Amino acid sequence: MPIQILMPALSPTMEKGNLAKWLKHEGDKVKSGDILAEIETDKATMEFEATDDGTLGKILVQEGTADVAVNTPIAVILSDGESSSDIKASALAAAKAEAPAVSHDAPAAATAAPVIHVAAETDVPEGTEMVIMTVREALRDAMAEEMRSDKDIFVMGEEVAEYQGAYKVTQGLLQEFGAQRVIDTPITEHGFAGLGVGAALAGLKPIVEFMTFNFAMQAMDQIINSAAKTLYMSGGQMGCSIVFRGPNGAAARVAAQHSQDYSSWFSNIPGLTVISPYSAADAKGLLKSAIRYPNPVIFLENEILYGQSFPVPKLDDYTVPIGKAKIARAGDTVTLVSWSMGMSYALKAADELAKEGISAEVIDLRTLRPMDTETVVNSVMKTGRCVVVEEGWQQSGVAAEVAARIMEHAFDYLDAPVGRVSQKDVPMPYAANLEKLTLPSVADVVAAVKAVCYR
Amino acid sequence: MSNSPGLALAGQPGVNDDIGEETRLKLYHSQVVIREAEQRAFDLFLQNLVKGTSHLSLGQEAIAAGFGVAMQKGDLTFATYRGHAHTLARGVPVEKMLGELMQRDNGLMRGKGGSMHLASEEHGVMGSYAIIGAHLPIACGAALRAQYRGDKDVSVCFFGDGTTNIGAFHEALNFAAIWKLPVVFVCENNLYMEYTPISEVTAVEHPAADRASAYGLPRIVIDGNDADVVYREAQKAFAKARAGDGPSLIECMTYRHSGHSRADPAKYRPEGELERWKEKDPIKVYRARLKQFGISDEAVKKIDAEVRKMVDEATEACKAAPEPSTDILFTDVYADGGWAWRN
Numbered sequence: 038m039p040i041q042i043l044m045p046a047l048s049p050t051m052e053k054g055n056l057a058k059w060l061k062h063e064g065d066k067v068k069s070g071d072i073l074a075e076i077e078t079d080k081a082t083m084e085f086e087a088t089d090d091g092t093l094g095k096i097l098v099q100e101g102t103a104d105v106a107v108n109t110p111i112a113v114i115l116s117d118g119e120s121s122s123d124i125k126a127s128a129l130a131a132a133k134a135e136a137p138a139v140s141h142d143a144p145a146a147a148t149a150a151p152v153i154h155v156a157a158e159t160d161v162p163e164g165t166e167m168v169i170m171t172v173r174e175a176l177r178d179a180m181a182e183e184m185r186s187d188k189d190i191f192v193m194g195e196e197v198a199e200y201q202g203a204y205k206v207t208q209g210l211l212q213e214f215g216a217q218r219v220i221d222t223p224i225t226e227h228g229f230a231g232l233g234v235g236a237a238l239a240g241l242k243p244i245v246e247f248m249t250f251n252f253a254m255q256a257m258d259q260i261i262n263s264a265a266k267t268l269y270m271s272g273g274q275m276g277c278s279i280v281f282r283g284p285n286g287a288a289a290r291v292a293a294q295h296s297q298d299y300s301s302w303f304s305n306i307p308g309l310t311v312i313s314p315y316s317a318a319d320a321k322g323l324l325k326s327a328i329r330y331p332n333p334v335i336f337l338e339n340e341i342l343y344g345q346s347f348p349v350p351k352l353d354d355y356t357v358p359i360g361k362a363k364i365a366r367a368g369d370t371v372t373l374v375s376w377s378m379g380m381s382y383a384l385k386a387a388d389e390l391a392k393e394g395i396s397a398e399v400i401d402l403r404t405l406r407p408m409d410t411e412t413v414v415n416s417v418m419k420t421g422r423c424v425v426v427e428e429g430w431q432q433s434g435v436a437a438e439v440a441a442r443i444m445e446h447a448f449d450y451l452d453a454p455v456g457r458v459s460q461k462d463v464p465m466p467y468a469a470n471l472e473k474l475t476l477p478s479v480a481d482v483v484a485a486v487k488a489v490c491y492r
Numbered sequence: 493m494s495n496s497p498g499l500a501l502a503g504q505p506g507v508n509d510d511i512g513e514e515t516r517l518k519l520y521h522s523q524v525v526i527r528e529a530e531q532r533a534f535d536l537f538l539q540n541l542v543k544g545t546s547h548l549s550l551g552q553e554a555i556a557a558g559f560g561v562a563m564q565k566g567d568l569t570f571a572t573y574r575g576h577a578h579t580l581a582r583g584v585p586v587e588k589m590l591g592e593l594m595q596r597d598n599g600l601m602r603g604k605g606g607s608m609h610l611a612s613e614e615h616g617v618m619g620s621y622a623i624i625g626a627h628l629p630i631a632c633g634a635a636l637r638a639q640y641r642g643d644k645d646v647s648v649c650f651f652g653d654g655t656t657n658i659g660a661f662h663e664a665l666n667f668a669a670i671w672k673l674p675v676v677f678v679c680e681n682n683l684y685m686e687y688t689p690i691s692e693v694t695a696v697e698h699p700a701a702d703r704a705s706a707y708g709l710p711r712i713v714i715d716g717n718d719a720d721v722v723y724r725e726a727q728k729a730f731a732k733a734r735a736g737d738g739p740s741l742i743e744c745m746t747y748r749h750s751g752h753s754r755a756d757p758a759k760y761r762p763e764g765e766l767e768r769w770k771e772k773d774p775i776k777v778y779r780a781r782l783k784q785f786g787i788s789d790e791a792v793k794k795i796d797a798e799v800r801k802m803v804d805e806a807t808e809a810c811k812a813a814p815e816p817s818t819d820i821l822f823t824d825v826y827a828d829g830g831w832a833w834r835n
Contacts, residue, residue: 191640217640223670228629228663235633235647238618239568241640243633262623263630271611271619272601273824307825331827 039119040089042112044098044105047076047083050289052344054078055103056111061093067114074100074111079173079205079344091116161355167348175317175349176206176282176338179324180244182354184214187242190328191218193229194246194283203248204284204343230256230281234263237279237333244328247283250299250337256281264333265308280327282336285313286378286428287476289341293464296472298429300376303335304406304438310359311405313337315380317347319403322357330359337405339378362409364416368398371486372416374439375426376402379477382458383426386482395490405435413439414446421452422489426482431459453489458482497697498681498745499768501715511720513787515561519719520778521795522557526577527775528803529586533576533593533607537754541811542593546607549577551717551749554774555680556581558722559648562730566645568618570631573608574680575620578650582615587806596813603816604824618647625660627651628677632664635673635739646733647675648726654685656699662706665741669707672738676729679741680716682748687760701743709741716744717774720781747772 044054055077061067072084073093094115098105105111170178184190191214196203198211198221211219222229226247233243247253253260264277287296304311310332314320320338327334349355365380366387375383380401387397398416402408417423423443425436440455461475511519530550536542549556560581563569571578579589584600592599593607600610608622618634621627631649638645655661656679668675679700683689696702701711715721722744729740747769751758758766770776782792 223663223666225659225663225666227625227660228632228667231626231629231660231664232633232636232667235570235618235627235630235635236637236640237633238630239634239637241637258623258626259629263621263626267611267619268827269824270601270605270609271613271824272604274601274611274613275619276827278827310826 039094040091040114040116041110042073042087042114044107044109044111045076045085046107047078047081050341050344051078051107053104053106056098056100056105057082059096059100060084061087063093063096065093067091067093087114089114089116091119094119161350161352166351168351169346170317170349171344171346172314172317172320172338173204173206173208173343175321175347176324177208177210179321180207180328181210181213183325183328184210184218189240190242190244191220191236192244192246193220193222193233195222195224195248197221197246202246204340206338206343207246226252226255227259230259231263233279233281234259234267234277237264237277238267238275242278242328244280244282247281249288249295249340250283250285251295251297253281253283253299260303260309260333260335261306265306268332269308276331277333278331280324280330280334280336282324282327283338284340284343285337286339287341287460287465287472290467290469290472292467296465298427298460299335300337300405300427300429301434301438303337304408304435306406309333309335309406311335311337312359312403313377313405314403315342315365315377315401317345318349318355319357319363319401321349322355323359323403325354325356326359329356334359337377342378342381357403360404360407360409362412363401363403364398364412365401366397366399368396369420370396371398371422371424371490372413372420373397373399373424373426373482373486374402374413374436375399376405376435377428379426379428382477382479382482385479386486389479389483390486395486395492397486402435402439408438408442410442410446414443417443417447418450421450422486423451424456424458424482424485424489426458426477427460428477429460430462431457432462434459453491456485456489458485497691498683498716498747499772501713501745509785511723513785515723516720516782516785516787517791517795518561519557519723520782520792521799522560522581523553523719523775523778524795524799525586525802526553526556526580528799529580529589529806530576532803532807533590534750536590536594536807542607543595544593544606546576546593546754547574547752548750549574549748551769551773552680552682552746553577554719554722554778555650555678555716555744555746558719559650559678559726562723562726563616563646563648564730566616566643567730568616568631568634568645568647570618570627570634570647570649571610571620572624572627572651572655573620573622574652575610575650576607579610579612579615579617579620582612582617584610584612584615584617585806586803587809588612590806591810591813594810594813595815596810597816598810598813599816602820604820624655625651625658625664628655628660628664629667631675631677632667632673635668635675635733636671638674639671644734645674646730647673648678649675650678650680652685653679653681653683653690653694653699655679656703657694662703665703665707665709665739668739669709672736674733674736675739676726676733677739677741679743680746681743682746684748684752684761686752687756687758698743700741704741707741709739712741713743713745716746717772717777718781719774719778746774749773
């Protein structure tokens with residue numbers, strides 16, 4: 038039986054990749070360990086080795102093909118004694134097989150395309166063309182657009198220039214803006230965060246990328262003591278217009294030190310503004326607003342969302358206001374509040390609940406500080422019930438803050454205590470099954486909604 | 493002597509005629525302003541009019557004065573919590589500094605920062621930072637801005653010997669060296685980190701200078717109690733930075749006449765050490781220098797009297813000033829307005 042070679046998953050979050058180059062040709066003998074092809078992901082170009090001996094019987098996906106889904110059959114290897122006529126049946130079987138989009142152990146959230154309920158921004162004219170793009174591309178476009186219009190803006194961080202970003206968010210920026218404005222730093226989070234603060238205090242507008250926010254803990258002193266407080270300490274003399282951005286929260290299979298949600302940490306600090314978008318449109322519009330903002334902004338992205346696609350208004354200058362939540366889906370039975378990755382659980386749960394006659398209004402906070410209390414409270418006054426979905430830990434979390442504000446402003450409207458769905462109270466485990474148990478799930482959200490609806 | 497490194501370092505009297513009378517009088521004036529203002533701050537503690545913590549530079553005035561006089565308008569100062577001297581050396585009025593210490597509405601930041609966070613952007617004082625090491629990378633960032641825009645100013649970052657053992661010191665030196673930033677790092681080695689001798693916790697004798705080679709920089713140790721020596725070294729470093737030839741790291745040997753902070757009587761110092769260093773008191777050294785170069789006692793006394801009068805007037809103005817207005821509590825948290833609208 039010919040052996041099918043499948044498009045490999047080169048990282049736990051990879052969903053598709055480009056088949057850059059075949060290094061073996063049809064008819065070539067192949068030994069286990071031989072390099073078969075080069076696969077390009079959004080993070081890197083990697084060589085792909087054979088694991089079986091035989092002859093490369095047929096190439097099913099030609100080199101140069103983009104966006105090949107993980108697990109798609111890309112070639113067939115024949116064992117001794119087999120011929121190309123054996124391939125047909127095999128290829129046919131492959132074509133019939135339901136092409137799984139993602140490797141079987143990826144987290145639930147990453148397995149399906151996001152359910153999109155993008156409410157139009159008030160400033161998007163009716164009939165505006167929507168372009169489908171990934172969150173990654175939207176972030177890059179936001180930086181590029183702002184950098185074109187203001188020469189004081191520069192990007193700095195580890196691997197942001199030559200390597201184009203560890204997660205390829207800064208793709209193409211070095212080529213367009215040059216090495217003076219797209220700056221590779223040594224591995225020194227405290228150092229380059231402080232450098233960014235100094236440049237901002239002296240009048241530039243830095244965008245500082247943390248490869249992940251886990252590493253920003255090294256820079257906590259610069260972010261909080263230097264960036265957030267200097268304006269106040271100096272009696273208003275020295276402002277700090279800077280954006281600290283990068284992926285936040287759980288990725289997949291990277292364990293405790295690389296999987297943490299810092300939403301509540303940063304949103305505790307007066308002087309900081311904390312933004313954490315879900316959709317590509319919000320990522321773009323809010324990052325543009327953040328770069329223009331005269332205050333230090335923490336911009337929390339999400340690795341799993343980077344590769345997900347959403348419609349983005351095709352406008353010359355699309356911005357989203359800081360501090361405004363969005364009603365992502367209207368409803369009247371219960372209010373679901375979330376942000377960033379949590380929105381994917383909330384929106385899918387809303388779909389599930391609709392089937393059971395529960396109409397959930399889903400609010401995307403988008404900005405955590407300042408928090409748009411009004412939008413949340415108005416919704417709760419209408420529904421009388423609320424569940425907050427937070428990917429981070431529960432104690433002292435953002436969900437606790439939302440619940441407290443609802444209690445303060447809409448206590449008499451509540452028909453049930455506010456529910457919280459959060460990460461379990463443990464460091465993130467590595468194994469997929471344990472990791473899955475740790476994170477909020479759609480089922481958790483559905484159950485929490487039913488609890489507050491007494492159903 | 494051997495237990496007090498730096499005492500043996502001496503300036504070069506007799507070959508100082510390149511500086512000139514006008515600059516020498518500025519150097520002297522600056523040192524006297526700092527001495528009188530800080531001594532006044534200390535007296536005001538005793539009268540319970542300055543209540544917060546405070547870290548004095550009594551005995552270290554020559555470093556602030558030497559750099560301050562060498563700096564040009566537009567050059568930027570980054571100081572630590574021991575920052576009164578560097579703030580005054582850039583021309584910030586004594587009244588503004590004392591008002592801040594006395595938590596009055598006439599203070600430099602109207603009571604929002606206090607002794608440890610003096611800042612005056614119009615004088616180029618880009619803040620005093622009270623977390624050890626933080627302002628070294630920040631000074632690099634300001635220097636990066638100069639390089640980015642083609643500005644010719646230099647960022648000058650002052651810090652104590654204790655700072656040399658924190659990561660930020662090394663991170664910042666590496667940045668400055670790899671990008672040839674126009675930044676000058678000035679280590680004021682007063683021999684004690686807080687209460688512990690720096691030599692007991694550091695792998696090398698000169699905590700800053702002996703690390704310079706790790707960043708491709710020359711080893712520079714100077715007599716930090718001689719304002720002429722400091723002034724000359726500052727000029728060299730500034731010329732290098734303005735020429736695009738990168739950073740300097742200068743270790744200035746000096747001594748703190750008082751304790752680490754208001755609360756520290758400095759009993760841990762070996763007997764006689766303070767007295768020996770007081771022989772090298774920068775103001776005493778400089779008075780002798782002025783005499784050596786034929787500057788009259790009269791000119792010196794005139795400066796002393798003027799400064800004393802100015803500090804007296806500033807003190808009275810601060811005593812008469814009201815407390816900070818409470819309506820400023822919520823301003824300056826965000827650059828685009830107050831805080832309350834946000835929540």
